[in-house]
Structures are given as structure tokens and as C-alpha cells.
Amino acid sequence: MPIKERKYCPYCGGEFERKFVQGRQRLVCSRCGEIFYENPLPASTALVMNEQGQLLLGRRGVEPAKGQWCLPGGFIELDESMEQAALRELAEETGLAGEIDSYIGCFYQESNFYGGVIIFGYRVSVVGGELKPGDDMQELCYYDMTRLPPVAFEAHRKLIHALESSIQKSENRSQEKK
Numbered sequence: 001m002p003i004k005e006r007k008y009c010p011y012c013g014g015e016f017e018r019k020f021v022q023g024r025q026r027l028v029c030s031r032c033g034e035i036f037y038e039n040p041l042p043a044s045t046a047l048v049m050n051e052q053g054q055l056l057l058g059r060r061g062v063e064p065a066k067g068q069w070c071l072p073g074g075f076i077e078l079d080e081s082m083e084q085a086a087l088r089e090l091a092e093e094t095g096l097a098g099e100i101d102s103y104i105g106c107f108y109q110e111s112n113f114y115g116g117v118i119i120f121g122y123r124v125s126v127v128g129g130e131l132k133p134g135d136d137m138q139e140l141c142y143y144d145m146t147r148l149p150p151v152a153f154e155a156h157r158k159l160i161h162a163l164e165s166s167i168q169k170s171e172n173r174s175q176e177k178k
């Protein structure tokens with residue numbers, strides 16, 4: 001699916017043209033001269049594990065990557081923190097109420113759909129709710145970390161890898177204490 005191209009200025013409705021300004025090609029309105037800056041979109045995800053140490057994934061019901069597995073998550077709204085967005089998306093997509101445990105990481109990836117996205121990941125504990133696929137999800141499942149299905153987005157795969165490293169580190173620490 002190709003990146004959605006913007007054609008018209010959101011301020012005056014004039015046609016955009018691509019011009020070299022401030023060091024790169026940018027969209028500039030041919031009528032009012034407004035420069036339309038294109039930036040990566042920030043999103044936030046929840047990494048939820050059950051008591052067996054399995055990771056919660058959802059199968060996407062919408063594009064991009066419809067039908068593929070990914071972490072519960074989505075775009076951060078204007079009035080939200082990254083943590084609030086992770087918990088809201090978790091509730092909307094899985095029915096689960098969560099609490100932030102720890103920050104796992106943040107990765108950038110190019111997106112054919114949105115241009116670029118920055119995805120934050122938080123380890124989240126479930127404190128309530130009932131597992132049920134909601135918005136954007138066809139199906140939800142806890143998977144063994146060693147037997148995960150293919151995960152759709154590069155940044156999600158990196159977050160899962162970062163989660164594994166953080167689990168490994170905390171296991172090593174508890175080993176040292178013994």
C-alpha cells in the first residue's frame with residue numbers, strides 16, 4: 001500500500017507543490033505559502049505477559065498489515081502521555097485494564113502507509129477487564145516467547161527483543177543474589 005500523498009493545504013485549500021526548502025524537499029502551499037512539515041507519527045504499545053510468561057499479541061483486523069500479529073497499541077492522541085496511550089489502546093483492543101510496570105524502549109521505523117512512525121513500548125500488568133478482541137483486532141492470543149508467530153512491524157519485533165533482554169537481565173540479577 002503506497003504512502004498517502006497530501007495534495008491540498010489544510011489551511012487554505014490551495015494545491016501543494018514539492019519544493020526544496022530548509023534543507024530538503026517539502027510540501028509548500030502554492031496559494032498561501034505555508035510549509036507543511038511531515039514528521040513521524042508517535043505510537044505506543046503494551047507488552048503484556050501472563051503468569052506462564054507468555055506474551056499477548058493481537059491479529060490485526062485493519063490495514064496496514066491486516067491479518068498479521070502485532071503488539072496491542074496505537075497512535076498517541078494530542079492530550080495523552082505515551083503511558084496513557086499504551087493503556088488506552090490496550091483497553092480498546094483487548095478489553096484489559098493495565099498498569100505500567102516499566103519502559104521497555106522506543107524504535108523508529110519507516111512506514112509505507114504513514115511515512116514514518118516512532119513506537120514506544122511499556123511492560124504492562126493486567127489489573128482488570130476481560131480478554132476480548134476490540135477495535136482493530138480480529139483475535140488475541142498469548143504466545144510462548146520462543147514460539148511467537150511472525151510479528152508485523154519491525155519496531156514491534158525490536159520491542160519484543162528488548163523485552164526479552166530485560167527479562168534476561170532481571171533473571172541474571174536474581175541469580176546473582178542467590
Ligand SMILES: [Zn+2]
Nearest residue numbers: 009012029032
Ligand atoms: Zn495554503
